Amino acid sequence: MTHIVVTGILLSGTYALIALGLTLQYGVARIMNLANGETLVAGCFVAFWLYTAFAINPIAGLLVIAPAAFAFNWAIYVVALRPLVRRARNRGQLEVDSILATFGLLFLLQGLMLLGFGGEYFSYAFLAERFVIFGSGYGLNRVVAFAAAVVIAAGLYLFLYRTRQGTAVRAVAADPNSASLVAIDVSRTAALAFALGGALTACGGALLSTFYTFNASMGVIFTMKALIIVIMGGVGDVRGAVLAALALGIAETAVASLIDPGLTLAATYGLFILVLLFRPQGIFGRQTA
Amino acid sequence: MSGAALSVAGARKAFGGLIAVNDVSFDIGQGELVGLIGPNGSGKTTMLNLISGALRPSAGRISLAGIDISGKPAHAIARLGVARTFQLVRVLPSMSAIDNVIAGAAFGHMRLWGSEARQMAEALLERVGLGGRAAAPTASMTYIDQKRLELARALAGEPRLLLLDEWLAGLNPSELRLGIDLVRDLRAEGRTIVMVEHVMDAIRSLCDRCIVMSSGAKIADGAVAEVLSRREVVSAYLGDDDA
Amino acid sequence: MSAVSAGEIRVGLAGAVVVALAACLPLVDQGFYLSISVNIVLYAALCTAWTLFSGPTHYVSLATAAFFGVGTYSVALWIDQLPFPALVAGGALAGAALAGVVGVATLRLSGVYFVIFTLGLAELVRQIVTWAQAKFTTRVGLYVFTDFTEKHIYWMLLALAVAVFLAGWLINRSRLGFAMRIIGNDETVARHVGIDTARAKILLFMVSGAFIAIAGAISAPRYGYIQPPSAFNPMISFLVVIMALLGGTSRLWGPLVGVVPFVIAMDLISARFPNHMPIVMGLAFLAIVYLLPHGVTGRLEQVWTRLRNRRALAVGAERTA
Known part of the structure; x- marks a missing residue:
């Protein structure tokens, strides 16, 4: 039992990073980015490449991966998504447009990675040692990835709640119209949030690659998990996303080890349906009029 | 009471x-x-x-x-x-004037449909001063006409x-x-x-x-x-x- | 709503001629052209059924693969016990039931929840079917042996496509269709004129799901050997979205305009550049969003009204001159 809980918690660290990335993109930039999982997979591949070709430790590799993903996602927002925000007459139209556009990016990026790496599974051995918690062993790489995720998430929290820029991001998340009234550049803040979200997701991918076998076409599954975490936690809610990631990590691990590893998605969906039926505004979400 | x-x-x-x-x-x-x-x-x-x-x-x-x-x-x-109009006028932009009015008749407590609904809608358009404009596109109507149309829609349900x-x-x-x-x-x-x-x-x-x-x-x-x-x-x- | 107009009779007759000609195809060719035509008719039925719901509501449904697979499995599980038509009917009921459950859970909420839920639905059902098969039977796949050949499947799918068209036409004339048009225009107004919007959407989604499941059921004998990954192939969902939106969803026949060229193009690409399929799909999505937001038919209609206006202007100018 403790084994399941600890494994679940270790897994949830990376889930939380990915979901935080998505919740920034959807909650602040108002873009439902269905290509989020492809950023994650790209993070996996870059970490793999840095480690195997240059023997760069994936944790150190984050210093390269995060800025690169930031720049890449900034460019995507400015080139592809900002025009959609400008032409949208209402929220609903932007929603449909951004869903279709990011589907396009999803397949385009996935197709390019399939061409580059093929459909095989990749993995590499990084810190593949036993680490003992409460008397049972876990992969050291999982523990390190979890610790790194905690540090990054804490950094994000400090940024959002202790800096001017972070306050602007939260203001836009709460209400873009009012934010522009207090001289916040909404369009630039949205781009910043989108890019930051991409960087977080790519970090999540790099950390995931240290203990998980990955391939070029698995992005969609992770996008889905991230989406479900974001909705469970309440859109744009950082604490909610972390808590929902924990719940999902533990639920998946429990189902995988107690019932069948093939049913992890079913477990995710079970949680999702419960949330949709009973708390569609998210765990901490407030009912809005 | x-x-x-x-x-x-x-x-x-x-x-x-x-x-x-x-x-x-x-x-x-x-x-x-x-x-x-x-x-x-x-x-x-x-x-x-x-x-x-x-x-x-x-x-x-x-x-x-x-x-x-x-x-x-x-x-x-x-x-x-109960029928209502809205503070910021809400017409159904992609539908013709008469369909806007029939919308008010078809689902309310009268549930009119077919030629019955059409006749009633025509009479109501006449009544609010939009007679003869049944087929007019609504998105390009003037503000007062949109308000008239909205009233006709509300009346169509015989509220x-x-x-x-x-x-x-x-x-x-x-x-x-x-x-x-x-x-x-x-x-x-x-x-x-x-x-x-x-x-x-x-x-x-x-x-x-x-x-x-x-x-x-x-x-x-x-x-x-x-x-x-x-x-x-x-x-x-x-x-x-x-x- | 009213009597059938002369225009509608003309379109109906033209449609009947086209269907009759299409039905003669297997008498001419039983090879390549028949096989690609099976795909065209299949996707015509799927895309039109998808548009029945997603056209007026603008909810992007990715549940197609789930309904399709449910239909396929309805046939595969009981083909040795029950007659084929009963299984097809059972598949339709199963598809409608699944759509009803999904609709109740998601359609009262915003569009994003719906997209996300349907995105994983096929994968969810696939996992459950795989698990149940492993747990309760010893087999991984199921054999479907029938006397049907490619041409029988073609005819059945053609009949299904016609049925979907007729259903769409009838719905458009009904109160339900009228309600959907109002919802598509302004959901707040819809509620205030007395439309139970959630119920209307769920009903229509069930009709759409039932037709898609029938398509899956008819396709089962074509596969012969049925496994969860092929029956619940998520690509079907995405292809249907692309083709329907490429064609345009504001008219019943709009999706057809996307289906015919895209199925042919897909056939060429998957034969010559099998690894480039995702890139083509990605580019297709981007083209829809940035170049053809209302599909080919929407664009043609725009051009048509512009031409007409220009002609009207020219005539007016001549008169004043």
Whole structure:
């Protein structure tokens, strides 16, 4: 039992990073980015490449991966998504447009990675040692990835709640119209949030690659998990996303080890349906009029 | 009171900490035309939204000819015979004028369909001054015509209670006179109408009775001329001299 | 709503001629052209059924693969016990039931929840079917042996496509269709004229799901050997979205305009550049959003009205001159 809980918690660290990335993109930039999982997979591949070709430790590799993903996602927002925000007459139209556009990016990026790496599974051995918690062993790489995720998430929290820029991001998340009234550049803040979200997701991918076998076409599954975490936690809610990631990590691990590893998605969906039926505004979400 | 067409008892609506409608009670008799007035942000439109089911009341009871409708969804209330217009006019832009009106007839408590609905819609278009424009596209109509169309749609359901949300706002003087005449005709037919309005001339010339709201509460209810001269009503509109 | 107009009779007759000609195809060719035509007719039925719901509501449904797979499995599980038509009917009911459950859970909420839910639905059902098969039977796949050949499947799918068209036409004339148009225009108004919007959407989604499941059921004998990954192939969902939106969803026949060229193009690409399929799909999505937001038919209609206006202007100018 403790084994399941600890494994679940270790897994949830990376889930939380990915979901935080998505919740920034959807909650602040108002873009439902269905290509989020492809950023994650790209993070996996870059970490793999840095480690195997240059023997760069994936944790150190984050210093390269995060800025690169930031720049890449900034460019995507400015080139592809900002025009959609400008032409949208209402929220609903932007929603449909951004869903279709990011589907396009999803397949385009996935197709390019399939061409580059093929459909095989990749993995590499990084810190593949036993680490003992409460008397049972876990992969050291999982523990390190979890610790790194905690540090990054804490950094994000400090940024959002202790800096001017972070306050602007939260203001836009709460209400873009009012934010522009207090001289916040909404369009630039949205781009910043989108890019930051991409960087977080790519970090999540790099950390995931240290203990998980990955391939070029698995992005969609992770996008889905991230989406479900974001909705469970309440859109744009950082604490909610972390808590929902924990719940999902533990639920998946429990189902995988107690019932069948093939049913992890079913477990995710079970949680999702419960949330949709009973708390569609998210765990901490407030009912809005 | 079961004799009332509409009875509101202790209605309350809170958005988080903000109380938009605070313990409001009133009755509207059959065939009455009552003005619901008050300064901006006093909760008039929220009150209307509670009656039409666009919002759920946080507390209180609203009943239509004795039937409890508080907290029912908007479509169920519409089927019981409540029709409304919107503060910011809402026509169905991709549909023709006549389809806009049939929309009001097909799903309400009359449930008209086919040639019956079409005939009624044509008569109503004629009535509101849009005769002969059944096939006209609605998105390009003028503001007054869109308002007329919206009224025709609301009337198409043969409502027991008609809610007009600033239906006369934004009209120029000659349009306003036409609008007032139209509402007066409706009243002469014996319809029960609640109108939220800022145009005081319209309230004075149309209503026998008006209800005044301020900061979410009802502060006056009575004959128009008498209510409008009350001290607390004047100060709600113009601000308190003593403060 | 009213009697059938002369225009509608003309379109109906033209449609009947096209269908009759299409039905003769297997008498001419039983090879390549028949096989690609099976795909065209299949996707015509799927895309039109998808548009029945997603056209007026603008909810992007990715549940197609789930309904399709449910239909396929309805046939595969009981083909040895029950007659084929009964299984197809059962598949339709199963598809409608699944759509009803999904609709109740998601359609009262905003569009994003719906997209996300349907995105994973096929995968969810696939996992459950795989698990149940492993747990309760010893087999991984199921054999479907019938006397049907490619041409029988073609005819059945053609009949299904016609049925979907007729259903779409009838719905458009009905109160439900009228309600959907109002909802598509302004959901708030829809509620205030007395439309139970959630119920209307769920009903229509169930009709759409039932038709898609029938397509899956008819396709089962074509596969012969049925496994969860092929029956619940998520690509079907995405292809249907692309083709329908490429064609345009504001008219019943709009999706057809996307289906015919895209199925042919897909056939060429998957034969010559099998690894480039995702890139083509990605580019297709981007083209829809940035170049053809209302599909080919929407664009043609725009051009048509512009031409007509220009002609009207020119005529007016001549008169004043």
